[in-house]
Amino acid sequence: MRRFPRSFSEFRAPRVQSGFTLIEIILVVMLIGVVVAFAASRILGGGDRAKVGLAKAQVQTTSDKIEQYKMDVGQYPTKLDDLVTQPNGVAGWLGPYAKAVETKDPWGNPIEYKLPGESGKAYSLVSFGRDGKAGGSSVDADIIAE
Numbered sequence: 001m002r003r004f005p006r007s008f009s010e011f012r013a014p015r016v017q018s019g020f021t022l023i024e025i026i027l028v029v030m031l032i033g034v035v036v037a038f039a040a041s042r043i044l045g046g047g048d049r050a051k052v053g054l055a056k057a058q059v060q061t062t063s064d065k066i067e068q069y070k071m072d073v074g075q076y077p078t079k080l081d082d083l084v085t086q087p088n089g090v091a092g093w094l095g096p097y098a099k100a101v102e103t104k105d106p107w108g109n110p111i112e113y114k115l116p117g118e119s120g121k122a123y124s125l126v127s128f129g130r131d132g133k134a135g136g137s138s139v140d141a142d143i144i145a146e
Helices: 022-073
Strands: 112-114 124-127
């Protein structure tokens, strides 16, 4: 006569190992690392593009501040620091027109100001980009006030 288990606890199935092997875990961790590295390079690479946009806006804003200085004083500033602190012997100065940090581009390089400017302009205002040198392309390109 065959005996049947009285409860499920008496019935025992053969033990089957469950879970992941070490190789499977290593492969998943490596795959996650590759995805994170790819995503980080795409996200962090956008930082330089954002700085280029900021530099364009900053150069244009500084140009506007130079024009405001000229309207108040009657002449263009001799240097960008004249926008920050009142030069000696200048009447009509209603500044400060800018903060000292605004006379540098987003990479920390000084914005170049020439009086008189090039190509017959009253002044030239240029950020030399990430490398801080004239010329270049992409994020190293010069940013000139229009």
